[in-house]
Amino acid sequence: MKYILFILLTALAACQPSIATNTTDAPPPTAMAMTDSYEPTIPDTAWLHGDFNGDSIPDTAYSILLKARVDAETQDEYTIRFTTQDIPDLYAGEGDLRLINEGDLNNDGRDDISIFRKPGNGCTYDMQPWSFTNGKWKAISDMILVPTFCDYMSDSAVQARIVNVDSTLFFYEPDYNIDITKLVRKRLPLL
Ligand SMILES: [Ca+2]
Ligand SMILES: [Ca+2]
Numbered sequence: 001m002k003y004i005l006f007i008l009l010t011a012l013a014a015c016q017p018s019i020a021t022n023t024t025d026a027p028p029p030t031a032m033a034m035t036d037s038y039e040p041t042i043p044d045t046a047w048l049h050g051d052f053n054g055d056s057i058p059d060t061a062y063s064i065l066l067k068a069r070v071d072a073e074t075q076d077e078y079t080i081r082f083t084t085q086d087i088p089d090l091y092a093g094e095g096d097l098r099l100i101n102e103g104d105l106n107n108d109g110r111d112d113i114s115i116f117r118k119p120g121n122g123c124t125y126d127m128q129p130w131s132f133t134n135g136k137w138k139a140i141s142d143m144i145l146v147p148t149f150c151d152y153m154s155d156s157a158v159q160a161r162i163v164n165v166d167s168t169l170f171f172y173e174p175d176y177n178i179d180i181t182k183l184v185r186k187r188l189p190l191l
Contacts, residue, residue, distance in 0.1 A: 048099035050111035052087055052132045061099055061113060063092065075120050081111070090130060090137045095119065100159045107139055107167055116146070116158050123150035129162055130155040137143050142189045144171050147180075162188060 018025045045063040060083040067077040080090040095117040110188055114129045124147045129140040146153070146161060162171045167189035174180040 007060060017101070040109075046097075047101065048101055048113065050113070052111050052112040052130075053084060053114065054081065054108070059087060060067055061090075062100070063097060064089075065116045067157070072119075077120075080115070086135075088135075088137065090115075093117065095126075098155070098158065099157060102129055102159060102162060105129055105162065105164050105169055107164075108133065112140060114158070114162060124149045125153075127158070127161060139191050140188075141169065141171075144145070144173070147174055 047060060049060055051057065052059045052061065060122040061080050062083075063078045064081050065076055066079050069076050075094040077094045078092040078095065080092050080099065082089075091114070092115050098116040098119065100114040100116055102114050104110060106110045108131065110132055112129050114127050116125055116127045117191050118125055124145050127142045128142045128170055129138050130139075131140050141162075144161070146158070160172070162169065163185075169190065170185045171188045172183040172185050175182045175184040
């Protein structure tokens with residue numbers, strides 16, 4: 001009986017109309033696979049001490065990889081986490097980063113943090129100072145651009161880009177009008 005059933009199924013299969021396939025139009029399976037290759041890099045970062053909530057107890061900030069880059073055209077995505085539980089994450093966005101303790105930029109008695117981020121292309125980093133205010137992270141100013149001309153900048157050199165002079169905040173940028181090897185001081189655009 002099983003043998004007869006097998007014969008019938010085989011005959012039925014043989015009678016099925018053949019399905020025309022056009023293999024020239026169909027993308028090969030490997031077309032969906034990523035073909036870009038890249039070398040993973042170690043982030044500039046990643047941890048920082050300070051008293052960010054003003055309770056006189058030292059806090060530690062450290063970067064956490066939220067989402068890894070998927071190819072050479074994208075960047076890793078990070079958030080900043082804190083050892084102190086009542087300080088929420090500070091979302092950092094995409095790009096390898098370094099954390100800078102700016103001291104107290106906005107005169108509220110708490111240390112403030114600048115996030116110094118590596119660009120996807122080129123050598124112009126971006127930088128933005130943040131303050132922990134009323135239980136939330138608040139940007140102190142707009143993001144500023146920091147052209148590095150592809151030279152390494154020390155932590156102290158990065159920190160010196162934003163300064164508090166008599167309770168007024170300034171930032172330094174290359175003098176694009178006269179001599180880009182020199183820095184000029186400008187008012188920091190506060191938010
Ligand atoms: Ca603290
Ligand atoms: Ca502050």
